[in-house]
Amino acid sequence: MTETFDKPEIRTPENLVYSKTKVLTDNVLSYCPGCGHGTAHRLVAEVIDEMGIQNDTIGVAPVGCSVLAYNFFDIDMQQAAHGRAPALATAIKRLYPGKFVFTYQGDGDLAAIGTAETIHACNRGENIVIIFINNGIYGMTGGQMAPTTLPGMPTSTSPYGRDTHIMGNPLKMTEIVATLPGTYMVTRQAVHTPAAVRKAKKAIRMAFENQKLDKGVSFVEIVSNCNSGWKLSPVKANEWMVNNMFPFYQLGDIKMNGELVK
Amino acid sequence: MKELKLMKGNEAFAEAVIRAGVDGYFGYPITPQSEVLEYLMAQKPYERTGMVVLQAESEVAAINMVYGGAACGKKVVTSSSSPGISLKQEGISYIAGAELPALILNVVRGGPGLGTIQPSQSDYFQSTKGGGHGDYRLIVLAPASVQEMADFAGLGFDLAFKYRTPVLILSDGVIGQMMEKVELNPQVKRRSDEEVAAECPWATTGRPKNGPRRIITSLELDSAKQEIHNMKLQAKYKEMQENEVRFETFDTEDADYLLVAYGSSARICQKAVQIARKKGIKVGLLRPITLFPYPTEAISKLASQVKGILSVEMSAGQMVEDVRLAVNGRVKVEHFGRYGGIVPTPDEVVKALETKIIGG
Structure with missing residues (x-):
């Protein structure tokens, strides 16, 4: 392996077909190998780079696995208290309407403790992008049950599987925010295959472009894996995601141009 | 030119906030301070000076809006009364930890719990000994007149930006509700985005073309660095004790x-x-x-x-x-x-x- 990467003679401009986007820093990602966060970060960074808005974008990191997101994006960023990212983003965008503002949040952050901030920012129609990574579990704290944990799914706080009679039901925040008049675009994507990555990138690009329209929140959910939290290998985790997460959290556009799809 | 008016303490504070060239107010109604938000909305400061005024969904959201605005170098303020101030404590701790300038008004009512809507001074411990988690202090100003409700808006921001720290105005239901004559300062122009960027090079106003990027956070996973950060905060509090006693x-x-x-x-x-x-x-x-x-x-x-x-x-x-x-x-x-x-x-x-x- 090392041998291949240590051959400077092959590192020539004509051989360069792929490189790190400049909107990502050189810091080593803190995510587990196989986790979807890295890909999602890259897509957001590529969109910022391609739109030429690196100096006009302010991001908000959550509490959760992506709490250190500010170490990886080479843009100005703020780190929010747990669940409050949409409140920060609201103020940033209202005070700097010309800037591009996004939050990057996990499911515990956005769909449990931050439910109120999410719903009200969406309902007010704040002109921001919300990137929502849903892996059905609290990853950073060690795999506890999340608001998005599937029925029957085992976690460290639902060790015998989520019993909905005792522990309640998983929450589909994306469908909820789609019903609010303040959301302009709501979509659910994934990043587990090259095809899915291309679609997700298109959605993220559209979400950022929408900020120029001043028509409300663009909300992009990315259903992702958590191989360490799910106690599966990256490959098995992706299979489990396709077989279990996707039937419950169906991929596709839910609201486009302010209109519910279907 | 100074202007003489007869006003409630809460209204005098709101008017002084507009005149101090403040960029944003984020609040949530609670007795006995609701006049602050009511007065601001009636005055349309977004037309008078371009100031943002927003009724948030909760005190929690309001203080986090303050965090977001303060982290951009803007002059931002929130107000509430005791139970609402309790809700804001997490955000205040983050603002102190991230070293952001912000102004918070507490028009104190009696507690504990939902308590009473009548005046009290029972939030002294909360205001001066912590309130939220972690080793931090607030500069706490205690107005005793409607005039000081107005004056401390400007003074509060001066101190907040001087030390990059949250400043709390600890008022009470008497001072907030009573009417007295008040001499108001002339309108100060709001700073332009360029002025904010020049004055606050630490603020997240969009990464400068030549970098480096700015990060506003209160997180430091390396305890050795967190201790150094805490020492820096303590040094700042000592400086306040030496220079700001009034x-x-x-x-x-x-x-x-x-x-x-x-x-x-x-x-x-x-x-x-x-x-x-x-x-x-x-x-x-x-x-x-x-x-x-x-x-x-x-x-x-x-x-x-x-x-x-x-x-x-x-x-x-x-x-x-x-x-x-x-x-x-x-x-x-x-x-x-x-x-x-x-x-x-x-x-x-x-x-x-x-x-x-x-x-x-």
Whole structure:
């Protein structure tokens, strides 16, 4: 392996077909190998780079696995208290309407403790992008049950599987925010295959472009894996995601141009 | 040109905020401070100065909006009353940890719990000893008049930006609700985005073309670095203690006894001093204007002169602990207070002085 990467003679401009986007820093990602966060970060960074808005974008990191997101994006960023990212983003965008503002949040952050901030920012129609990574579990704290944990799914706080009679039901925040008049675009994507990555990138690009329209929140959910939290290998985790997460959290556009799809 | 008006304390604060060139207010209604948001909305400051005014979904959201705005270098403010201020504590701790300038007004009502909507001073501990989690302090200003409700808006922002720290104005239901004449400062122009960027190079206003990017966070996973950050905060608090103590004294030159009181209690004590002096009791008053930093040295000096000190506040006895620390056992220190929304009369204060200090 090392041998291949240590051959400077092959590192020539004509051989360069792929490189790190400049909107990502050189810091080593803190995510587990196989986790979807890295890909999602890259897509957001590529969109910022391609739109030429690196100096006009302010991001908000959550509490959760992506709490250190500010170490990886080479843009100005703020780190929010747990669940409050949409409140920060609201103020940033209202005070700097010309800037591009996004939050990057996990499911515990956005769909449990931050439910109120999410719903009200969406309902007010704040002109921001919300990137929502849903892996059905609290990853950073060690795999506890999340608001998005599937029925029957085992976690460290639902060790015998989520019993909905005792522990309640998983929450589909994306469908909820789609019903609010303040959301302009709501979509659910994934990043587990090259095809899915291309679609997700298109959605993220559209979400950022929408900020120029001043028509409300663009909300992009990315259903992702958590191989360490799910106690599966990256490959098995992706299979489990396709077989279990996707039937419950169906991929596709839910609201486009302010209109519910279907 | 200065302008003279008759206003409620809450309204004077709101008007002063607009005139101070503030960029954003984020709040949530609660008695007895709702006039702040009502006045701002009626005044349309977004037309007068371009200021953002937003009614948030909760006190929690409001303080986090303040965090977001402050992290961009803007002058942002929130206001609430006791139960709402409790909800804001997490955000205040983050603002202190991330070293952001922000202004918070607490128009105190009686607690604990939902308590009463009547005036109280029972949030002294919360305001001066922490409130939220972690080792941090707020600069705490205690207005005793409608004039000071207006003046402290500007002073609060000056201090907040000087130290990059949250500043709390600890008012109460009396000062917020009562009407007095107030002299208002002329309108200050809001800073342009370019001015903000130049003044606050640390703020997240969009990464400069030549970098580096700015990060606003209160997280540091390396404990060695977190300790250094905490030491920096402590050094800042020490600097405040050296430079920012504010207080005033009344009739202390020849005093045998001393009253210590802040906010509306200080107003009541001024009258109590007059009544007591008519009875031949030589008593003076020290009014702390900053509750943090506290006028410890001034009280300590007076402790060498007087025979006893009565700390008067509308609580069960909170500030009295700081008076005792300043006096360090040299003379008798007692507390007198009414609470649960009851405001004491000057006569009650004189009687307490006679029974607890002079005769006690």
